Amino acid sequence: MELPSNYLEEMKELLGDQYEAYLASFEQKTRQGLRVNTAKIAPETFRQKADISLECVPWCENGFAFDEKQTVTKHPYYYAGLYYVQEPSAMIPASHLPVEPGDFVLDLCAAPGGKATELGAKLKGKGMLLANDISNSRAKGLLKNLELFGISNLFVSSEESDKLKKAYPAYFDKILIDAPCSGEGMFRRDKAMVKDWLQKGPDYYVPIQRKLLLDAADMLKKGGMLLYSTCTFSVKENEENIAYLLQERPDMELLMPEWDEYFSHGKKEGFENCIRIFPHLAPGEGHFAALLGKRTDGEEQSEKCLKKPAKSKKTPVSDLKDCPEFAVFMQQITKPLSGKTEVQKERIYLLPEGTKIERGIRYLRTGLYLGDQKKKRFEPSQALAMCLKAEDFKKSVSFKGDDERVIRYLKGETLDLSDTEAENEKGWVLVCVDGYGLGWGKAAGGILKNKYYAGWRMQS
Numbered sequence: 289m290e291l292p293s294n295y296l297e298e299m300k301e302l303l304g305d306q307y308e309a310y311l312a313s314f315e316q317k318t319r320q321g322l323r324v325n326t327a328k329i330a331p332e333t334f335r336q337k338a339d340i341s342l343e344c345v346p347w348c349e350n351g352f353a354f355d356e357k358q359t360v361t362k363h364p365y366y367y368a369g370l371y372y373v374q375e376p377s378a379m380i381p382a383s384h385l386p387v388e389p390g391d392f393v394l395d396l397c398a399a400p401g402g403k404a405t406e407l408g409a410k411l412k413g414k415g416m417l418l419a420n421d422i423s424n425s426r427a428k429g430l431l432k433n434l435e436l437f438g439i440s441n442l443f444v445s446s447e448e449s450d451k452l453k454k455a456y457p458a459y460f461d462k463i464l465i466d467a468p469c470s471g472e473g474m475f476r477r478d479k480a481m482v483k484d485w486l487q488k489g490p491d492y493y494v495p496i497q498r499k500l501l502l503d504a505a506d507m508l509k510k511g512g513m514l515l516y517s518t519c520t521f522s523v524k525e526n527e528e529n530i531a532y533l534l535q536e537r538p539d540m541e542l543l544m545p546e547w548d549e550y551f552s553h554g555k556k557e558g559f560e561n562c563i564r565i566f567p568h569l570a571p572g573e574g575h576f577a578a579l580l581g582k583r584t585d586g587e588e589q590s591e592k593c594l595k596k597p598a599k600s601k602k603t604p605v606s607d608l609k610d611c612p613e614f615a616v617f618m619q620q621i622t623k624p625l626s627g628k629t630e631v632q633k634e635r636i637y638l639l640p641e642g643t644k645i646e647r648g649i650r651y652l653r654t655g656l657y658l659g660d661q662k663k664k665r666f667e668p669s670q671a672l673a674m675c676l677k678a679e680d681f682k683k684s685v686s687f688k689g690d691d692e693r694v695i696r697y698l699k700g701e702t703l704d705l706s707d708t709e710a711e712n713e714k715g716w717v718l719v720c721v722d723g724y725g726l727g728w729g730k731a732a733g734g735i736l737k738n739k740y741y742a743g744w745r746m747q748s
């Protein structure tokens with residue numbers, strides 16, 4: 289592959305005596321991986337159940353590498369949202385931002401959701417995730433991936449960071465900026481990135497990245513943490529941007545993330561805590577990550593700048609007087625779902641506990657979309673099915689992973705149920721693979737009418 293000469297000069301300076309080894313890595317295989325959705329399944333259980341040959345990714349407990357020849361996106365577990373396909377070094381940002389259940393988390397540049405799905409899984413349904421991307425079309429893909437993962441406590445927006453900053457000042461406990469960048473770490477995998485680099489190199493991205501960094505710092509609570517990452521090697525887009533942030537926001541400091549032996553240190557003095565991944569030194573393509581904290585200086589969060597989370601008047605989800613069929617439906621869900629229900633036209637949503645919809649933001653989703661209250665009937669959403677397991681809904685039918693009906697269901701076909709499966713199953717049924725929700729069906733007389741969301745169907 290021909291690489292731009294000015295890029296090669298910079299890499300020579302950056303890598304010194306490792307430069308030749310880096311060039312040699314272009315002759316070696318690229319890496320592919322998948323990250324298990326720990327909100328749905330433990331990584332070990334996944335390994336035992338899925339017939340995919342996997343190797344552990346050293347720096348990510350739930351990350352696995354696999355041989356690219358295996359087709360992993362046709363597997364029924366993919367449709368059950370049990371994993372996300374992700375290159376191993378791209379697993380570092382979300383796994384090294386210490387998100388806890390209950391945190392309020394912002395992923396500022398989130399599409400298509402490689403990191404947001406992991407941040408959401410780490411919340412375990414508590415707190416909230418606002419996943420944002422400036423591109424509306426990419427944000428649609430992001431929403432799908434988050435719903436597939438069964439993330440219930442979510443907001444998805446497509447907005448500029450300065451607008452978000454006005455709506456959410458000093459609001460978040462944790463923020464991820466996986467910034468748009470010149471993509472040098474992708475050169476081995478994707479030749480098109482080299483062409484892009486020639487049109488928009490590091491100098492194009494630096495001002496965008498700096499604005500994102502400052503706006504994000506202003507949305508962070510005191511004591512909160514921010515992780516900045518790129519998939520490029522350029523010092524300008526990495527260490528120099530962190531230096532700029534520390535200069536402009538003196539209450540921010542560089543922290544030491546959990547370290548792995550495959551990580552290389554940041555390239556400037558004082559920036560050793562930054563993580564770098566190089567393809568000739570680690571089983572990953574190339575990434576940069578810096579973990580930062582906002583000092584508290586022993587003070588409490590200033591009342592003036594802190595926008596308090598809204599106190600939600602709780603409406604039990606099964607108690608909406610105008611939607612009796614909805615209330616009856618929700619009584620069949622045995623998993624606790626908390627939050628405030630919100631009706632927008634015929635659509636019913638569940639807002640995460642302690643949140644409200646800030647006006648003036650272009651949202652694609654505010655809370656978990658539960659379904660539609662139509663005239664005298666309620667239709668549950670695909671997103672709701674993805675949050676549930678067989679035991680979470682009173683009527684469910686679970687097919688084994690190798691049952692040919694799973695694929696037929698995912699293709700939208702009507703299915704026959706066996707006598708045991710059909711027993712007592714009438715009306716809405718949660719359809720599962722090995723106990724993990726795939727979608728809805730409507731059962732009657734041994735027949736399962738397919739209610740899988742048409743837009744997500746498996747193509748032949």
Ligand SMILES: C[S@@+](CC[C@H](N)C(=O)[O-])C[C@H]1O[C@@H](n2cnc3c(N)ncnc32)[C@H](O)[C@@H]1O
Nearest residue numbers: 397398399400401402403421422423466467468
């Ligand atoms: C590296 S990609 C993010 C990848 C994503 N985090 C993932 O893991 O799937 C960068 C994203 O930033 C978005 N973006 C570019 N400029 C932005 C801005 N000013 N504000 C928010 N998002 C922006 C792009 O549309 C792109 O989707």
